[in-house]
Amino acid sequence: MTERKPLVLDQVVVPAGTYKVVHLPIARLTSGVEIPLPVHVFHGAKEGPTVLLSGGLHGDEVNGVEIVRRALSGKLLSGLECGTVLAIPIINVYGFLFFSRDVPDGKDVNRSFPGSPDGSLASLVAHTLYTKILPLVDFGIDFHTGGASRTNYPQIRYDSEDPEAIACARAFGAPMSLASSLIPGSLRAQASSMGIPIVVYEGGESMRLEEHSVKEAIRGTKRLLCTLGML
Numbered sequence: 001m002t003e004r005k006p007l008v009l010d011q012v013v014v015p016a017g018t019y020k021v022v023h024l025p026i027a028r029l030t031s032g033v034e035i036p037l038p039v040h041v042f043h044g045a046k047e048g049p050t051v052l053l054s055g056g057l058h059g060d061e062v063n064g065v066e067i068v069r070r071a072l073s074g075k076l077l078s079g080l081e082c083g084t085v086l087a088i089p090i091i092n093v094y095g096f097l098f099f100s101r102d103v104p105d106g107k108d109v110n111r112s113f114p115g116s117p118d119g120s121l122a123s124l125v126a127h128t129l130y131t132k133i134l135p136l137v138d139f140g141i142d143f144h145t146g147g148a149s150r151t152n153y154p155q156i157r158y159d160s161e162d163p164e165a166i167a168c169a170r171a172f173g174a175p176m177s178l179a180s181s182l183i184p185g186s187l188r189a190q191a192s193s194m195g196i197p198i199v200v201y202e203g204g205e206s207m208r209l210e211e212h213s214v215k216e217a218i219r220g221t222k223r224l225l226c227t228l229g230m231l
Contacts (some may be wrong), residue, residue, distance in 0.1 A: 004016035017043070019041065024036055034095065036037055037128060042085040048081075049230070052140055053067075055143040056096055057142060060089055062208070066216050067221075083228065113187055144200055150205060152205070154178060154202070156176070157202065159182055171224045180200070
């Protein structure tokens, strides 16, 4: 059996069968402090799909952050048998620091794709994901909560015109599954244009941790990874 090739992310080499955190540079705060985007890479020893687990695209949606954090701190990803998982607990680090949905310049990262290397802060974050993360991904789950103090019952949202997204939603097995149209400029729309199915999990409300929503997401993620043969 041939040895699996290493994964290369932003010139950082991650050998097969290893785990590494890669810090992607984005921009600096006005204080001059650089805040990178940390990507946790689990590169399995055997061939398989690459799955993106992302939270905190909106900085005030803390349930999504906790879901990915808990997947990292527990035994879920340590049991990876094949394939690769790219886990990003907080995409919008800048909004998270200021308890804000958006980045400090008031723009929504999830409406800024594909972004630009010379654009706003939101555009820089989007462009980094578009150029460095999405080309490596086969499937993805983007974890969110209800916005504007609205509470969403745990649910998975998928593109009804994408058979692979439908299959992912079924494998995830959330209490509710909803067909949801793609929003221009969103991570899911950008991924879809690249042939990458991403489903969106919604649970709870912004600025509030809800244990039920977090646990449902962890169980659904495990079901999906098992269906893909990765666990």
